Amino acid sequence: KPRENKNLSVPSGPRGLPLLGNILQLGDRPHEKMFEWSKSYGPIFRIYLGSEQVVVLNGADIVREAFIENGEEFAGRPKLYMIHATLKGKGLISSPYNSDFNEHKKFLQSSLNKFGRRRSSLEVNCLQTIRETLDEYRERIDNNFEYTNKQMRNNISRIASQNVLTMTFGTRMHDKKLFSHLMDLITENFENTAVAAAFNFLPITRMFKTFILRNVLRCSEFLNNLISEKLEEYHEDMDQFDLPSEKYESNIIECYLKELLNSVCLYDKTIAESFYATDRSASYNFLSRRLTEKRRSSLSIELVNNMNKIRRKSRYMSFSFDHLSSIVQDLFIAGTETISTSLNWALIYAAKYLDYQDKLVAEIENVLGKEKLPTESDRSKLNFVQAFLNETMRIISAGPILVPRSTTRDVVFRGYKIPENTFIMANIWSCMRDPNYWSEPNEFRPERFLDQNGNFVCKNPAMMPFSIGKRACIGENIARLQMYLIFTSLLQKFHFSFANDSDLNDEKLMKGIPGVGLSPPHVSLKLRLR
Numbered sequence: 001k002p003r004e005n006k007n008l009s010v011p012s013g014p015r016g017l018p019l020l021g022n023i024l025q026l027g028d029r030p031h032e033k034m035f036e037w038s039k040s041y042g043p044i045f046r047i048y049l050g051s052e053q054v055v056v057l058n059g060a061d062i063v064r065e066a067f068i069e070n071g072e073e074f075a076g077r078p079k080l081y082m083i084h085a086t087l088k089g090k091g092l093i094s095s096p097y098n099s100d101f102n103e104h105k106k107f108l109q110s111s112l113n114k115f116g117r118r119r120s121s122l123e124v125n126c127l128q129t130i131r132e133t134l135d136e137y138r139e140r141i142d143n144n145f146e147y148t149n150k151q152m153r154n155n156i157s158r159i160a161s162q163n164v165l166t167m168t169f170g171t172r173m174h175d176k177k178l179f180s181h182l183m184d185l186i187t188e189n190f191e192n193t194a195v196a197a198a199f200n201f202l203p204i205t206r207m208f209k210t211f212i213l214r215n216v217l218r219c220s221e222f223l224n225n226l227i228s229e230k231l232e233e234y235h236e237d238m239d240q241f242d243l244p245s246e247k248y249e250s251n252i253i254e255c256y257l258k259e260l261l262n263s264v265c266l267y268d269k270t271i272a273e274s275f276y277a278t279d280r281s282a283s284y285n286f287l288s289r290r291l292t293e294k295r296r297s298s299l300s301i302e303l304v305n306n307m308n309k310i311r312r313k314s315r316y317m318s319f320s321f322d323h324l325s326s327i328v329q330d331l332f333i334a335g336t337e338t339i340s341t342s343l344n345w346a347l348i349y350a351a352k353y354l355d356y357q358d359k360l361v362a363e364i365e366n367v368l369g370k371e372k373l374p375t376e377s378d379r380s381k382l383n384f385v386q387a388f389l390n391e392t393m394r395i396i397s398a399g400p401i402l403v404p405r406s407t408t409r410d411v412v413f414r415g416y417k418i419p420e421n422t423f424i425m426a427n428i429w430s431c432m433r434d435p436n437y438w439s440e441p442n443e444f445r446p447e448r449f450l451d452q453n454g455n456f457v458c459k460n461p462a463m464m465p466f467s468i469g470k471r472a473c474i475g476e477n478i479a480r481l482q483m484y485l486i487f488t489s490l491l492q493k494f495h496f497s498f499a500n501d502s503d504l505n506d507e508k509l510m511k512g513i514p515g516v517g518l519s520p521p522h523v524s525l526k527l528r529l530r
């Protein structure tokens with residue numbers, strides 16, 4: 001039972017060990033342990049990770065109350081040791097909740113949503129990479145190939161990474177060697193970030209930081225070089241810039257530069273006057289020429305930072321090269337492994353429940369036939385596919401415990417006083433298995449997301465794989481689009497089954513392997529051409 005403290009102190013929780021706090025008790029399945037503790041201590045309780053006091057939220061009601069009704073108070077991000085070293089508190093993931101964050105979230109949200117539209121470059125490029133992957137699978141199948149989950153996941157990661165490249169730089173990376181190098185860096189970055197989680201709570205582990213930091217920084221240096229090259233290109237070509245338009249979908253770097261240019265327009269009086277004149281594009285070209293003339297000799301990074309100085313009084317106060325660099329890294333960190341993990345799980349569930357796989361394929365063949373690849377416009381007709389993907393994200397949640405949040409000010413919440421800058425951990429795995437919101441929460445039942453007419457519906461307030469509130473995922477639309485395109489294409493062409501029968505009945509495997517997210521088990525899948 002919850003122990004409400006009348007003196008308005010932080011909630012109580014399990015007793016821990018000196019120095020380590022509750023770290024060892026959390027074991028290798030922290031989300032399950034937290035859920036178990038919530039039965040004794042209530043939906044909100046306190047634990048210690050090392051010497052850090054952490055408030056844990058369990059169950060849909062309390063997570064919604066904190067993140068929606070008290071959205072601003074719970075929207076902070078603590079200074080996470082390794083993430084902060086590379087992202088410097090800029091961009092989104094590592095940023096505290098402030099005006100820089102809000103400007104960038106707004107910018108990125110609207111830029112990314114454009115890629116979710118029909119026939120966007122994301123859709124076109126994603127389908128092209130899928131075609132190549134399907135060809136690769138076909139070739140291997142001729143040689144009787146079985147895929148380990150790791151290989152399958154790497155393949156999907158490659159598609160998702162090419163998609164992030166398309167969105168940020170406007171094109172896929174065609175140089176295979178360079179792309180492999182980037183993939184290695186991203187994987188290394190991910191693995192090191194998982195190891196570095198300990199740095200946050202156990203200061204003694206920081207003696208390994210030099211080595212880990214070196215690896216992690218290699219990835220951000222590589223991406224920074226790509227961004228600088230891209231900025232150089234635009235610098236050369238500034239006169240070609242057209243006015244940004246609502247419908248126009250471009251790459252993130254170009255959108256960022258345009259926002260900068262736009263805000264120079266708004267700040268500079270002469271330019272602003274002509275900007276608001278009827279011939280907007282003429283004024284825009286005028287502006288572009290002025291900037292090009294002024295700064296032809298300067299480096300692009302300087303260009304961005306100089307503009308930032310000129311623009312001090314404009315509404316886009318915060319745009320800078322550092323922020324741009326961090327948002328590009330954010331997209332690679334948040335937009336690749338999440339998709340490949342979720343999809344990998346979906347394939348495992350399809351291989352485990354062959355009746356469901358038959359039903360999926362029947363729907364796909366009915367809507368698309370055997371050859372036509374899916375597109376955004378077919379999605380609304382593929383109701384069972386959407387329900388299946390949703391149920392996969394409900395039952396496994398790629399990130400069972402959210403990236404830690406922190407309180408932005410002292411807050412009185414459910415009768416407790418939680419001080420500013422307190423670490424907050426939300427167990428969204430517990431929300432998506434919350435028996436108050438789901439019948440038979442531990443059963444895999446995609447039908448729960450279908451109405452009586454067989455249409456896909458997703459209205460349950462406890463469904464939050466992309467989180468909720470001020471820090472919710474900005475990539476939900478494009479993530480759902482990519483997952484649908486990849487999953488549908490794979491099932492249309494191949495039959496998936498477990499390579500070893502013993503894996504099929506091992507329920508423990510379906511619990512996954514916790515790390516930064518909840519990874520799929522080490523099993524092999526057998527692919528057969530349909």
Ligand code: HEM
Nearest residue numbers: 092093330334335338339342466467471472473474475479
């Ligand atoms: C299946 C795929 C995905 C899942 C399950 C997922 C889930 C999440 C979750 C749970 C959060 C944490 C929010 C919080 O702290 O409350 C998050 C944040 C974020 N996601 Fe995603 N995500 C996915 C794909 C993507 C994609 C494709 C992108 C962009 C390319 C993206 C970009 C971000 C960013 C930038 C944040 C940080 C937001 C912030 O701090 O305000 N995600 N995501």
